[in-house]
Amino acid sequence: AEERCHVLTIPFDALKNYFKRFPLLSYRLARALAEKVTKMDRRLLQAEEDRDTLYAIVGHKDREADVSYQSHTATRFFRQNEQKIRRLAEDGGPVLITGESGVGKYQLGRLVFRNSPSLNRIFLYVNFYNPDTLRPEGGGSPQSEEEILFGRASGGTYQPGLIELARGGTLLIMGLDRLSAGTQERLLGLIDGRTAAESPSGARAKPPLRLLFGAREDLKTLQARGGVVPDLARLLAERTLSIPPLRDRKKDLPALIDFYVRKYSAELGRAPALVPEETLKVLLDHSWPGNEGELAETLKRGLVLAGRGVLQPEDIHLDFKRIEDRGKIDLLKRPLVYRALKSPSFPAALQWTAAPFFFLLTLLLLFGPSDPERNIGSVYTWALGWPMLVIGSFLWARFWCAVCPMGTTGALAKRIQSLDLPVPHVFKKYSTWFIMLMAITVIWLEMVTEMRQHPFRIGLLLAAVLGGSVAFSLLFERQAWCSYICGLGGMMGFFAKVSPLELRADRNVCLSRCTGHECYTGQGDHPGCPYFQLAPALESNQNCKLCLTCLKNCSHRAVNLFLRPPGKELWELRQGSPV
Incomplete structure (x- = not known):
């Protein structure tokens, strides 16, 4: 109940006698119950209408974004597989999308969703490759993948799962091989109608939705190592879309570059930046081990750094090296040193x-x-x-x-x-x-x-x-x-290459937490690096004058000032080791 209430228990025979002795009581009780039921029906109807309105708004905004920023439709991969993609999108059945991390499985999932004539009310996504998915916000106890998908009852309340929330739409489940065999069987039953998602009332009715699955390995590999149950594997055998790594489809790069340049230029409130031939050559020559995800991040970072509406080769920073801190002492971990160097009086x-x-x-x-x-x-x-x-x-x-x-x-x-x-x-x-x-x-x-x-x-x-x-x-x-x-x-x-001092930035912090690259662009009254350097891309003392401008602009404590063995930089360059 939504309101605090008291419960009175009366035996059935006694209640019948009361009704015989006091007919008006029977009438008034029936009327009160009818009003309660009517009121509850109105609430349920209003909640359903509110939900439909919210779905319509979210779905409309999703479609607006998709129409503005279509990536795969302009690629050679899409043109070669367009017929199969549209066929799978139109029939409403499950689809497995495979490919290395970062190849664009999410984007292809949205493409299937967008081309579906039905089941396009809302698009939800869950990534079981991310361990944080199983940890609810607020630090509660970890949930199982089955609870996240099918919902759970806790403390007398029911928390709906993603399958119920995606009713009338599409749910992309990334990490098929991370699901237990029991969860996969339950999803298989949901697909063919043998089982259904539970509702708050406990009723069992198959919700109309489409399930998309994503995996980093192909279906045969998943089967060989037991990552997918046999019945589900047979169902998905003819319903699989495999995206090759970006290094094997370099002809798609120009279309993807144009897509991301337009997308991130719009997000930055700028006109689409020009990409000269020399910049395009730099991008085409790279092997892109992180696939489309790495390309997107590289172009976004480059557009933040680019000036005058032109993306120059020097704005493209590739292959950030991991900081090797063995045998080094970070002087900035000393509070007195940190405060002195961060002070406006320095230098x-x-x-x-x-x-x-x-x-x-x-x-x-x-x-x-x-x-x-x-x-x-x-x-x-x-x-x-x-x-x-x-x-x-x-x-x-x-x-x-x-x-x-x-x-x-x-x-x-x-x-x-x-x-x-x-x-x-x-x-x-x-x-x-x-x-x-x-x-x-x-x-x-x-x-x-x-x-x-x-x-x-x-x-x-x-x-x-x-x-x-x-x-x-x-x-x-x-x-x-x-x-x-x-x-x-x-x-x-x-x-300076042989100096015992070096300034380097923590690449992991920069990539995971920094979006504005203030070390380069500047922040407020503080200008960016006077030497046009992006801190996480700095690999040599030759390009840094230790003015510590980057330290003053960085709010993530990513900048390190190391005391190192003299000549270590020359040794690392000779060995080709990370800096």
Whole structure:
């Protein structure tokens, strides 16, 4: 009962006598019971109407999404199997969809549902490959797959199962081989009408619904290892759709890429991004071990990182390597270190300390004594400056770049005025060559102009590099000069490979919890990585200046600052091991 009530028990013979002695009592009791039944019928009718309305809304929204974002219908796989897919979709019977993890079994299930002339009221899905499926929300005791599917009674209340909730629609059960033999037999009986789902009243009436099954192995393999009961296997033998892995159907990639680019561009509130030929080549050359799931995640991440409506090759990050933390100490696990590096004062305080010193040094070189032995700026540059830069790169990686006055001045100029143009693709594609050319040019100028003997020329070189940094900051986004041109930074990046410090992100945390990739895109008043790096894709000290911008933007504690054995990065690169 929905209301608190009291129960009075009267023997049947005594009740008959009461009715004979008091006929009005019989009339009033019958009238009260009739009103109660009528009221209950109205409630049941209203609940059924509400349920129908909810199903109609959910079904309409589902169909809107399907119509807007059809993936498999544009693929070669669908065209080759279209007749079989439509035949199975139209007859209302069960279907088994097989294929590796991530190949698109769910999407194909929705395609069958969408093409069904009936049993298309609602689409429900359950994945028994996910262990959390058996754990209800709120931390209750684990449920069996039979209770999830067929419902259960608990504490005097009845909890309907997915089969009853999917009445008039389609239920996709992923993980056929994870179901017990008893559950499979009960589902088989439901299909052929021998058994039925239970309702709250205990009545047994076969609900009209379609059952779809998903499995990661083909039917023969499932039968060989006892993953499916024989009768159900015989029923599904001619009702199976097998999706090949994505590596075996590369011709489907262009259609799938177009589908996901349009889908995620719409979710981001943008016009569909353009995919140049060089980006398409990168995607076609990959083997996609994670199949369509990996493709979708890669394109979604790339669209978040892409700018100006074009998905460039550098926006595509593949094969994130697992962090190998053996023999390493994460300094950020020390609360004092974490708070210090997360502070807004880091590295700003060091940057604004180094900048005045740099300008003073440049002025001394330009306007001080021409005799190198009497010019303090010249003495410092050659006796302390260069050695400190090289030795520092071996000790604390590219941290000199984080406090570099040229980068700091460029960042200040950017705050005042900047066009923030996208960096030309030629700089990104050939950055190694530009950096090498700049480094060779600087060394050549030092030799041919005898800079060691002429402080003024050293000052001119520093001023020219500063001018280049500021000019790039005024023109392009982020720190394009430091990322793609600066020869000095490139040299320090090379030496930084042997440093005992490294910054890496926890790939598992990034993939499972992060959706905005704030380490790259930025967050609020905090800009993204000045070096155009995605933290989980970072594999080398060469591309990181340890400014810890990613740490400040990451809300998932995925960033690690490791103390490692010197030279470990070179050893890992040689061995091809994960970083």
